[in-house]
Amino acid sequence: MTDDAHLSPSRRHNADRRFSPLTLRVLAVNILAPALFVGGMFYLGEYRRSLIDTELNALRAHAEIFAVALGETAVSEAGQQLLPDLASQIVRRLAFTAETRARLFAFDGELVADSRVLLEPGGEVQSVDLPPPAPQDEQQGFFGKLFGFLDALYRWMPGVETFPPYHEKTQQHITDYREAVGALKGEVWVARRSMRDGSLVLSVAMPVTRYKQTLGVLMLSKTTAEIDDALYEVRLDIVKLFGFVLVVTVLMSLYLAGTIVHPVRVLARAADRVRGGRHRQHTIPALSDRDDEIGELADALNDMTEALWARMDAIEAFAADVSHEIKNPLTSLKSAVETAMRLKDPERQRMLMEVIQEDVERLDRLISDISDASRLDAELSRAETGVVDVGRMLGTLADIYGHTKREETPYLEVYAEDGLLVEGMEDRLVQVIRNLISNAVSFSDPGGELRITAVRDGRWVTVRVEDDGPGIPPGKEADIFERFYTERPPSEHFGRHSGLGLSISKQIVEAHGGTITVETRLDDRGDPLGATFTVRLPAR
Numbered sequence: 001m002t003d004d005a006h007l008s009p010s011r012r013h014n015a016d017r018r019f020s021p022l023t024l025r026v027l028a029v030n031i032l033a034p035a036l037f038v039g040g041m042f043y044l045g046e047y048r049r050s051l052i053d054t055e056l057n058a059l060r061a062h063a064e065i066f067a068v069a070l071g072e073t074a075v076s077e078a079g080q081q082l083l084p085d086l087a088s089q090i091v092r093r094l095a096f097t098a099e100t101r102a103r104l105f106a107f108d109g110e111l112v113a114d115s116r117v118l119l120e121p122g123g124e125v126q127s128v129d130l131p132p133p134a135p136q137d138e139q140q141g142f143f144g145k146l147f148g149f150l151d152a153l154y155r156w157m158p159g160v161e162t163f164p165p166y167h168e169k170t171q172q173h174i175t176d177y178r179e180a181v182g183a184l185k186g187e188v189w190v191a192r193r194s195m196r197d198g199s200l201v202l203s204v205a206m207p208v209t210r211y212k213q214t215l216g217v218l219m220l221s222k223t224t225a226e227i228d229d230a231l232y233e234v235r236l237d238i239v240k241l242f243g244f245v246l247v248v249t250v251l252m253s254l255y256l257a258g259t260i261v262h263p264v265r266v267l268a269r270a271a272d273r274v275r276g277g278r279h280r281q282h283t284i285p286a287l288s289d290r291d292d293e294i295g296e297l298a299d300a301l302n303d304m305t306e307a308l309w310a311r312m313d314a315i316e317a318f319a320a321d322v323s324h325e326i327k328n329p330l331t332s333l334k335s336a337v338e339t340a341m342r343l344k345d346p347e348r349q350r351m352l353m354e355v356i357q358e359d360v361e362r363l364d365r366l367i368s369d370i371s372d373a374s375r376l377d378a379e380l381s382r383a384e385t386g387v388v389d390v391g392r393m394l395g396t397l398a399d400i401y402g403h404t405k406r407e408e409t410p411y412l413e414v415y416a417e418d419g420l421l422v423e424g425m426e427d428r429l430v431q432v433i434r435n436l437i438s439n440a441v442s443f444s445d446p447g448g449e450l451r452i453t454a455v456r457d458g459r460w461v462t463v464r465v466e467d468d469g470p471g472i473p474p475g476k477e478a479d480i481f482e483r484f485y486t487e488r489p490p491s492e493h494f495g496r497h498s499g500l501g502l503s504i505s506k507q508i509v510e511a512h513g514g515t516i517t518v519e520t521r522l523d524d525r526g527d528p529l530g531a532t533f534t535v536r537l538p539a540r
Contacts, residue, residue: 022257022260022261022264023253023254023257023258023261026253026256026257026260027253027254027257030249030250030252031246031249031253034242034245034249047231048227048231051224051227051230051231052192052200052202052224052227055202055222055224055227056190056202056204059100059202059204059220059221059222060188060190060204060206062094062100062220063188063204063205063206063219063220064206065094066090066091066094066095066098066102066206066218066220067206067207067208067209069090069094070082070090070091070104070208070216070218071208071209071210071215072210073086073090074087074090075210080213080215081215082106082112082208082215082216084112084113087104087112087113088104088112088113088114088117090113091103091104091113091114091115091218092113092115095115095220096115098220099222100220100221100222101114101115101116101220101222102114102115102218102219102220103115103172103218103219103221104208104216104217104218104219105173105174105180105216105217105219106215106216107184107214107215109173109174109175110174111171111172111173111174112216114172162194163192163193163194163200164193164194165193165195165196166193166194166195166201174217177203177205177219178191179191179203179204179205179219180205180217180219182205183205183206183207183217183218183219184207184214184217185207186207186209186214187207188204188205188206188207189204189205190202190203190204190205191203191205195223198228199223199224199225199228200223200224201221201222201223201224202221202222202223202224203219203220203221204219204220204221205217205218205219206218206220259294260294263287263290264294264297266285267284267285267287267297267298267301270283270284270285270301271284271301274305283302283305284298284301284302284305285298286299286302287299326363326366326367329359329360329362329363329366330359330363332355332359333356333359333360333363336352336355336356336359337356339352340356383425383428385423385424385425386423386424386425386426387421387422387423388421388422388423388424388425389420389421390416390420390421390422390429390454390461390463390537391416391418391419391420391454393426393429393430393433394414394416394433394452394454394463395414395416397414397430397433397434397437398412398414398452401437407446408446408447409441409446410440410441410444410445410446410447410448410450410467410468411447411448411449411450412437412449412450412452413449413450413451413452414451414452414453415451415452415453415454416452416453416454416455417454417455417456419456420454420455420456420461420539421461421539421540422461422512422537422538422539422540423512423538423540424512424537425512428508428511428512429508429512429537431504431505431508432505432508432509432516432535433452433463433465433535435501435502435504435505436465436505436535437450437465438501439501439502439533440466440467440469440531441467443467443469443531444467444468444469445468445469448467448468448469449468450465450466450467451464451466452464452465452466453466456539457536458539459538459539460514460536460537460538460539461536461538461539462535462536463534463535463536464532464533464534464535465532465533465535466521466530466531466532466533467530467531468529468530469530469531470528470530471520471521471522471528471529471530471531472518472519472520472531474520477517477518477519477520480502480518481502481503481505481506481516482503483500483503509537512537512538513537513538514535514536514537515535516533516534516536517533517534518531518532518533518534519531519534520532
């Protein structure tokens, strides 16, 4: 039979998976955080906006300088109009220095100068910035297309600011640019326009004045290509760093999942083998070398398995003892019945009927005690506990004993300190004390004395039940708590006790986290003075 033969269908399906669900969850949790961070960094919206604002401030500063220079040097002597030739030279010189495009419009709206238009002897030549050696998408490759797609997706998101497209006519006029028209009124205007590749054209329009008279409008413009290239480099560095972090995260996640998933799966398979096995050849593997929760789980499963086997052994032994104990009175009953059928003497028949009646009573007591012992574990596991006042409980038992006491039974004396509280089931603790009292009464002489004391001993509540009987035979202090053990006084009629009372008492006390022991008190010469049962329960 293979190791997976005892697995349930669902566990067998999980065992056949290449990656366990727990491994996938660990990977997902560990990768999610850096993925979200990198996804957010792809957009870099605030960073790009701050760079654009900085660029616009720089354009505005240049425009102020250019406008002052033009107003002082490129006007007629009367100061009423701009000089086109001189203005064109100044515009080209200043724009080249500032690496921007400058356009100068006269007051009537006509284009006076454009830094891209060069005056040559043969006419006008328009200068255009050359693109990179390769197209931008081809130069950036996969990441360039990816960033472009993300930017396009980002622009479609609600709440994202959009800009009008940029168009440039062959014959330009001041009315083509709203910011230039606004600057004719003596104000500084700023504009942003978008291009097809996703970049922006930034414009600043500044009035050119002479003696507080507006002679024209200077418009400086510049694309955000340099900003976009810088953002691309930043994004590429982020992607590279994310790739490295991703590889490390995956490896660490697989290692972490392996240290958890593999031993858990081993323990699950071992538990299935133990469950499906018929003998004790299957055990839980020991992982004591692991100083973590997995090692604790393995130890706990081992302890649980041993406890289950011990419980099964106890059930088997209990069943065997029950069979043996019931068989004795049944055998006696059978013999008595068979003999009674053959006897003719009424006196002897009466004696046999008494034997039959005693055996029936013995069977009744035995079955009652066996039933109580067999369901005790289940009741202890289901019952609700509460606060038990040990002193009050002993006082109640003493009152009941005093009202039901016969002349030949011993006198009972009880002493208990105040405030002796324990957590437990009062009816079961009463059963323990009544069993001990009944046991002490059976070993005491008529007219003797029983003593019960209850005191606080550190974090324990200690209850002692003392009698003046013959004590416990040497070496039998532990045996008397075994099931069906009977060591009764000679004067007691046979079969009156089943031998389960002290065993049940021990089971109840241990279920409360306490202990029960017995010892024989001796005098100076070593003669027994009586037995002392000691019950210790955790104080509340």
